[in-house]
Amino acid sequence: MGGKLFRNVSFLSATLSFFILLGIFVILFHYAQDAMHTFGWDFLRIDQWEPGEDDEGGMFGGVIPIVGTLLTTLIAMVIAVPLSMGIAIFLTEIAHKNLVKPVGVAIELLAAIPSIIYGMWGLFYFAPIIQHTFGGNGVGLLTAGIVLAIMIIPFMAAITRDAMNTTPPVLKESAYAMGATTFDVVKDVVMPYAKGGIIGSIILALGRALGETMAVAFLIGSVLKFPSKITDPTTSIPVLLANNFSEAQDLELSSMYLLALLLFVVSFIIISLAKFYFLGRSAK
Amino acid sequence: MNRLMLNKLILALSTASAVIGIGFLLWILTTLVVKGISSTHLSTFTHDLVDGGIRNLIVGQFTMALLATIIAVPLGLMAGIYLREYSQSPKLSATLRNLSDVMMSAPSIVIGVFVYALFVDPFGGYNGWAGSIALAIMMVPIIIGTTDNMLALVPQELREAGIALGGSKHKIILQIVLRAAKVGITTGILLSFARIIGETAPLLFTSANNQFFTMDMSGQFPSLTVSIYNLATYPDAASQDLAWAASFILTVIVLIINLGGRYLTRHKH
Numbered sequence: 001m002g003g004k005l006f007r008n009v010s011f012l013s014a015t016l017s018f019f020i021l022l023g024i025f026v027i028l029f030h031y032a033q034d035a036m037h038t039f040g041w042d043f044l045r046i047d048q049w050e051p052g053e054d055d056e057g058g059m060f061g062g063v064i065p066i067v068g069t070l071l072t073t074l075i076a077m078v079i080a081v082p083l084s085m086g087i088a089i090f091l092t093e094i095a096h097k098n099l100v101k102p103v104g105v106a107i108e109l110l111a112a113i114p115s116i117i118y119g120m121w122g123l124f125y126f127a128p129i130i131q132h133t134f135g136g137n138g139v140g141l142l143t144a145g146i147v148l149a150i151m152i153i154p155f156m157a158a159i160t161r162d163a164m165n166t167t168p169p170v171l172k173e174s175a176y177a178m179g180a181t182t183f184d185v186v187k188d189v190v191m192p193y194a195k196g197g198i199i200g201s202i203i204l205a206l207g208r209a210l211g212e213t214m215a216v217a218f219l220i221g222s223v224l225k226f227p228s229k230i231t232d233p234t235t236s237i238p239v240l241l242a243n244n245f246s247e248a249q250d251l252e253l254s255s256m257y258l259l260a261l262l263l264f265v266v267s268f269i270i271i272s273l274a275k276f277y278f279l280g281r282s283a284k
Numbered sequence: 285m286n287r288l289m290l291n292k293l294i295l296a297l298s299t300a301s302a303v304i305g306i307g308f309l310l311w312i313l314t315t316l317v318v319k320g321i322s323s324t325h326l327s328t329f330t331h332d333l334v335d336g337g338i339r340n341l342i343v344g345q346f347t348m349a350l351l352a353t354i355i356a357v358p359l360g361l362m363a364g365i366y367l368r369e370y371s372q373s374p375k376l377s378a379t380l381r382n383l384s385d386v387m388m389s390a391p392s393i394v395i396g397v398f399v400y401a402l403f404v405d406p407f408g409g410y411n412g413w414a415g416s417i418a419l420a421i422m423m424v425p426i427i428i429g430t431t432d433n434m435l436a437l438v439p440q441e442l443r444e445a446g447i448a449l450g451g452s453k454h455k456i457i458l459q460i461v462l463r464a465a466k467v468g469i470t471t472g473i474l475l476s477f478a479r480i481i482g483e484t485a486p487l488l489f490t491s492a493n494n495q496f497f498t499m500d501m502s503g504q505f506p507s508l509t510v511s512i513y514n515l516a517t518y519p520d521a522a523s524q525d526l527a528w529a530a531s532f533i534l535t536v537i538v539l540i541i542n543l544g545g546r547y548l549t550r551h552k553h
Contacts, residue, residue, distance in 0.1 A: 003455075014363040086299075090298040107309075109539060110308070110309045114484070116512055116531070118312070125315055183287075204389060207389050211390070238485065257401075268390070272382070
């Protein structure tokens with residue numbers, strides 16, 4: 001009796017993720033109807049975010065925050081991928097064994113620091129340096145992208161390291177015995193062996209960068225304008241939501257839901273790709 | 285460039301990457317400690333936000349995170365138990381595992397929007413319950429993942445011994461398997477608690493914030509992280525100092541819980 005109940009409750013809990021994901025999609029889709037009907041696909045082209053005169057109607061389009069999200073993510077990935085690979089190689093192939101543990105833990109602690117701390121530190125300490133070096137007013141695409149990179153590096157490095165660590169030592173030893181250098185071993189033995197895990201970690205970090213709110217909110221400038229150079233302020237989907245969602249009404253609110261839906265669908269696709277194709281967790 | 289030179293170059297670059305990574309950690313932590321300690325006074329802990337302290341914010345943030353834990357832990361545990369102990373179909377469990385991982389990576393701001401639509405808008409305004417629910421949604425998939433992984437480490441022989449003693453399946457799970465995995469699961473719960481207590485985005489339009497001390501979760505509820513976001517963007521020095529003090533204390537809390545969780549499992553790795 002009790003056993004059957006226990007089993008059924010555990011089954012229901014296991015299906016919860018499915019229903020919550022489905023629920024998020026349905027709810028966002030439902031509340032985004034208004035904006036979808038009014039703007040259709042033009043929502044992806046309109047570069048305005050202007051409420052109407054008497055709070056009725058208005059013109060709302062997602063292209064600026066969409067471009068802002070993609071550009072900050074791109075800058076972050078360009079910086080974070082090589083540095084994360086470097087850290088993972090350092091931890092698996094170079095570091096003295098007394099160093100592996102503390103450096104590894106330090107990297108993981110860096111991943112545990114809340115994103116709002118990165119944002120605030122970036123605003124007060126990093127933005128002035130960018131302003132000094134590259135001009136502009138400190139906040140903008142470049143600052144947001146770099147701090148975003150600092151935030152996702154520990155995460156990406158930790159997963160890449162774990163993937164690289166699964167390479168059987170005997171494979172590496174054979175290569176070394178043939179006269180391979182450490183880099184040859186990394187390039188021709190470790191990388192091919194851990195390929196799935198490494199690509200998976202990059203895609204997961206990409207998903208995290210796309211959806212990151214707080215670190216970017218402090219640093220992107222939150223201006224609804226296309227950036228004309230890399231130090232210009234602009235905005236991103238999560239930042240627009242964070243700053244304007246609570247005051248929005250009617251068509252503007254519906255447009256916000258549509259932006260949230262776009263972000264959700266894009267990250268769902270990206271993360272599913274990483275999980276289902278590259279990081280087969282089921283094999284364990 | 286010959287391969288030995290190339291090797292040296294790549295090794296140097298890799299080492300430099302690690303130095304840069306650690307360098308940023310030290311830079312951020314040093315800033316936090318210096319700015320945090322100089323801005324933290326005894327009155328920071330005894331006053332509420334309205335009087336220039338963070339007492340109500342710490343209590344509020346912990347209350348929401350604890351309630352989220354109370355919701356998320358049973359659900360996550362049960363789901364993990366199903367995946368590892370009951371599921372007969374590897375295909376179904378693989379799909380459920382992947383979906384849980386996808387949910388873990390869903391943008392936190394989107395979860396905030398979702399909870400707003402379900403638990404804020406229909407109930408007439410921001411409330412602490414909605415904040416807890418948003419945090420619980422973030423926590424469940426993390427608990428599922430740890431439970432699943434930790435149960436996988438429990439030796440099959442323990443289950444067989446339970447069967448040999450005539451135990452029923454759910455008795456074996458509750459009294460033998462879960463006990464064997466206790467430490468690992470506790471660590472997982474601590475790490476996920478450390479993760480959600482620092483979340484801001486899911487709280488922005490669910491609990492919102494409150495300047496006053498309150499335990500009434502049906503209204504706007506004090507949040508440490510939301511306050512940091514608000515305070516840091518005010519131009520006056522007093523607000524910014526309070527934001528640094530709050531950030532410092534938040535980071536200390538997160539790192540202590542994190543290290544505590546790791547300490548529990550120190551012998552296993």
